[in-house]
Structures are given as structure tokens and as C-alpha cells.
Amino acid sequence: MLRNLFGRNKSKDQLKERLKLVLSYDRAKLSPGSMEELKRELLTVIKKYFPSDDGDYDVKVEQQGDRMVLVANLPVNAS
Amino acid sequence: MNAKAIVVTSGKGGVGKTTTTANVGAALARLGEKVCVIDTDVGLRNLDVVMGLEGRVVYDLIDVFEGRCKLRQAIIRDKRVDTLHLLATSQTRDKSALSEERMRETVRALLEDEGFDRVLIDSPAGIESGFQTAASAASGALVVVNPEVSSVRDADRIIGLLEAREIPEVRLIINRLRPEMVKRGDMLEVDDVLEILGVKLIGIVPEDERILISTNIGSPASLEEGGPKVAAGAAFRDIARRIRGEDVAYPSFEQPKGIFAGLRRVFGAG
Numbered sequence: 001m002l003r004n005l006f007g008r009n010k011s012k013d014q015l016k017e018r019l020k021l022v023l024s025y026d027r028a029k030l031s032p033g034s035m036e037e038l039k040r041e042l043l044t045v046i047k048k049y050f051p052s053d054d055g056d057y058d059v060k061v062e063q064q065g066d067r068m069v070l071v072a073n074l075p076v077n078a079s
Numbered sequence: 080m081n082a083k084a085i086v087v088t089s090g091k092g093g094v095g096k097t098t099t100t101a102n103v104g105a106a107l108a109r110l111g112e113k114v115c116v117i118d119t120d121v122g123l124r125n126l127d128v129v130m131g132l133e134g135r136v137v138y139d140l141i142d143v144f145e146g147r148c149k150l151r152q153a154i155i156r157d158k159r160v161d162t163l164h165l166l167a168t169s170q171t172r173d174k175s176a177l178s179e180e181r182m183r184e185t186v187r188a189l190l191e192d193e194g195f196d197r198v199l200i201d202s203p204a205g206i207e208s209g210f211q212t213a214a215s216a217a218s219g220a221l222v223v224v225n226p227e228v229s230s231v232r233d234a235d236r237i238i239g240l241l242e243a244r245e246i247p248e249v250r251l252i253i254n255r256l257r258p259e260m261v262k263r264g265d266m267l268e269v270d271d272v273l274e275i276l277g278v279k280l281i282g283i284v285p286e287d288e289r290i291l292i293s294t295n296i297g298s299p300a301s302l303e304e305g306g307p308k309v310a311a312g313a314a315f316r317d318i319a320r321r322i323r324g325e326d327v328a329y330p331s332f333e334q335p336k337g338i339f340a341g342l343r344r345v346f347g348a349g
Contacts, residue, residue, distance in 0.1 A: 010264030015228055016271050023275065025236050
């Protein structure tokens with residue numbers, strides 16, 4: 001919050017985030033397009049077992065140490 | 080670095096491969112090493128003009144490859160530092176004249192038969208056969224990167240290809256850093272680039288207009304000592320010392336951060 005009060009949005013921070021994202025796709029040899037497709041197919045399967053209309057899904061590849069991992073954060077309706 | 084044959088590469092063009100090869104090569108030679116710099120950018124020859132040796136090229140790397148001259152006849156000795164040598168490339172041929180096998184044999188002959196201590200191979204831009212041939216003879220690599228989006232992305236690709244070739248020593252040179260832009264938050268910091276690319280750093284070279292002036296006159300800036308300090312020239316000399324295994328501290332190009340940055344850090348820690 002203080003960062004927002006005192007500093008403007010630094011362009012280099014935006015670049016850093018963009019680079020991390022694009023390099024994670026580059027390294028996984030995956031296009032952002034096929035990532036979207038993977039996400040859609042994954043959600044179809046998940047929804048079959050956990051019917052939910054919560055749209056807050058997050059699927060991404062990220063670097064963990066030396067390897068690339070696919071991280072999926074898919075909230076399921078527990079009620 | 081233990082590597083005696085080092086490829087200078089970047090993926091992207093125009094980031095300073097040739098300037099780095101000329102300056103680091105000259106600085107290593109000034110430190111007493113017998114150095115040969117090789118231009119492998121067939122068809123786009125430039126290392127000769129950057130070093131001011133264009134008037135002395137008779138035979139080139141492709142002539143050596145194709146047996147039109149002996150290796151020794153193609154080696155040009157520098158006029159300022161007598162341990163510095165250039166092997167120019169052909170301006171009239173194309174990359175198809177390159178051969179990984181001949182490249183490896185030429186580098187072996189330079190190190191074993193001609194008694195060179197170090198060979199720096201200036202790679203062409205790109206990831207195709209020119210780069211692959213340049214990398215094929217190397218056991219170390221200097222990856223030159225500018226702190227901007229396309230250069231960092233291309234460097235990441237090149238680092239992947241160097242790792243695929245199992246080149247043991249891959250080191251990063253961050254070139255054309257602009258401290259005032261870093262201070263404003265409009266340019267990636269050194270730590271950002273290292274975090275993203277995940278390779279070891281061996282040099283930080285600030286943007287310096289005197290590099291252009293030194294290439295105008297064909298004299299590597301790293302050879303200019305005394306007189307007005309050429310920041311980039313000094314940075315290239317530091318890189319040469321680090322290649323030789325010396326522990327050289329990095330000068331701080333960053334100005335102290337402002338009072339608000341300091342406050343933010345204090346509050347942020349709470």
C-alpha cells in the first residue's frame with residue numbers, strides 16, 4: 001500500500017513480470033494459446049467431478065528451482 | 080574461467096558481441112595472454128573494422144577451412160598489443176561455408192600448435208548454423224545481454240542452446256546498462272536479469288558513448304588507460320581479469336536510493 005502511495009508503477013516491474021511469464025512458456029515449449037486450451041480442457045474434467053460456478057481458476061507454468069512445473073489452482077465447491 | 084576457447088554470443092543482434100570480443104580480447108592480451116579473436120559472422124565481417132585491422136586482412140577463416148592458405152598466414156597481429164591476434168572471416172561467402180569439424184580443428188591448432196592461451200569466438204546473431212558452428216569449438220561462453228525485453232528473451236533461448244551443447248562455463252555480461260534509468264525504475268536492475276536468466280554474472284558494462292567513438296577510430300576502449308576514464312573500457316578490463324580468475328569487485332553504477340525508497344523499506348519490513 002505504501003508502495004502505491006509513494007512510488008509510481010515502475011515500468012521495469014511490469015517488464016519483469018512479462019518476461020517471467022513469456023520465458024516460462026518458451027522454456028516449456030508451449031504457446032500461450034495451447035496453454036489456454038489446456039486450461040479449458042482441465043476445467044471441463046474438474047467441473048465434471050466438482051460442479052462449481054466459481055470462476056477463480058489459475059493455471060500456469062512456473063520455474064521452481066531447476067525445473068518447470070505446471071501449477072493449477074482450481075477451487076472446488078466443498079459445500 | 081578454465082575455458083581456453085570462449086564463444087561470445089547473444090541471440091539478438093546489435094547488443095554488443097563484436098565490441099565485447101574486441102575489448103575483452105584486447106584487455107586479456109594487455110594482461111599478457113596470447114589471444115586470438117575469431118570472427119565467425121561469414122558475409123557480415125566486422126570484427127576487423129572494430130579493431131582497426133581491416134587494412135591488413137589478406138586471408139580469412141574460410142580460406143583456412145578450404146585450404147587456400149596455412150592457418151598461420153591468416154592470423155593478423157594487432158598493431159598496438161603484440162599478443163593480440165585476429166582471424167577475420169570472409170565477407171563474400173555465406174554461412175554454408177562454415178563447418179563445425181573445421182572450426183574445432185582450427186581452434187585446436189591455435190591452442191595446441193600455435194601456442195595461444197585464449198581464443199575468443201565472435202558468434203553471429205541468431206540461433207542457426209553460424210551460432211552453432213561458433214559454439215561447437217567452445218568450452219566456455221560469454222552471453223551478452225542488454226537489459227531490455229527482446230535481448231533478455233533471446234539470451235534465455237541462447238543459454239538453453241548452450242546448455243544443450245553441454246558447454247560447462249556459461250557467463251553473463253550485462254551490456255549498455257543505464258544507471259539513471261535503473262534508478263528511475265525504468266530499466267531492469269542487474270539482480271532482475273540474473274534472477275530471470277539464472278546464470279553467473281561476469282560483467283556489467285554501462286552505456287558509454289565513448290565506445291562508439293573508439294569504434295569510429297578502430298581502437299578498443301579497453302586499451303585506453305589514463306586520461307579521461309572510459310567507464311565501459313574499465314568494465315571490459317574487469318571482465319578480462321575475472322576470466323583469468325581474479326576476484327574483481329563490481330563498481331556501483333547505482334546512485335543511492337531516495338529517502339522515500341528508504342522509508343518504504345523500513346515500513347515494508349514491519
